[in-house]
Amino acid sequence: MGIAPTVVFDLDGTLVETAPDLVATLNLIFARQGIPPVAYDVARNLVGGGARALIERGLAAEGRKLVPTEVDRLVTDFIAHYAAHIADRSRPFPGVAAALEALASRGCRLAVCTNKLEWLSVRLLGTLALLPRFVAVCGGDTFGLQKPDPEFLRRTIARAGGAPGHAVMVGDSNSDVAMGRAAGVPVIAVDYGYSETPVAELGPQRVIGTPADLSHTILDLLGIGHRAGTEHA
Secondary structure (H helix, E strand, O other), X not given: OOOOOEEXXXXXXXXXXXXXXXXXXXXXXXXXXXXXXXXXXXXXOOOOOOHHHHHHHHXXXXXXXXXXXXXXXHHHHHHHHHHHOOOOOOEEXXXXXXXXXXXXXXXXXXEEEOOOOHHXXXXXXXXXXXXXXXXXXXXXXXXXXXXXXXXXXXXXXXXXXXXXXXXXXXXXXXXXXHHHHHHOOOEEEEOOOOOOOOHHXXXXXXXXXXXXXXXXXXXXXOOOOOOOOOOOO
């Protein structure tokens, strides 16, 4: 038996539409500090770097900057509230569950690589009934690494039992594309996620516009899209 193909997914903006709960939490903790809310359409594209990055980017969007200890306090408040409301409105993008099932049925090992804390990622995926599909869920605290560090992706692939030469990264941001490129792993970018820059301009190997295209695009890039007696999922 050879090495099983490994598909590594970003979480926020790739698998799950998490912005409604993340932005609601951000604006709640801002309101407690007397800071004006960040408009949803602006805040949505600030998602993806983890809680601290979202808060710092949200503050910058409002033309504000706090000292690190104040940001620390906001991060603590953010995580406490978000953990309790992690899937009030967050849902898998339509077609994601079917794509994961199709990939698993073709022998792919599935993993998550996200800057979100690991325990929050596990809680979110568990609440949305997606967790059983993944053999590894790695967050920004799992190895003490964050995107776009290529070692983060390499270690995620290793934890999933795979190898970089038999893997694909799927994400929605420049950090996903840059991480994959540095790790020597091809990247599929989704254009329905949380990127201020059109993902086609970031240089991924493929761009898709809907989760319905995930499985066949991934299988094709892995070189297992056509097998005798089987259909694309």
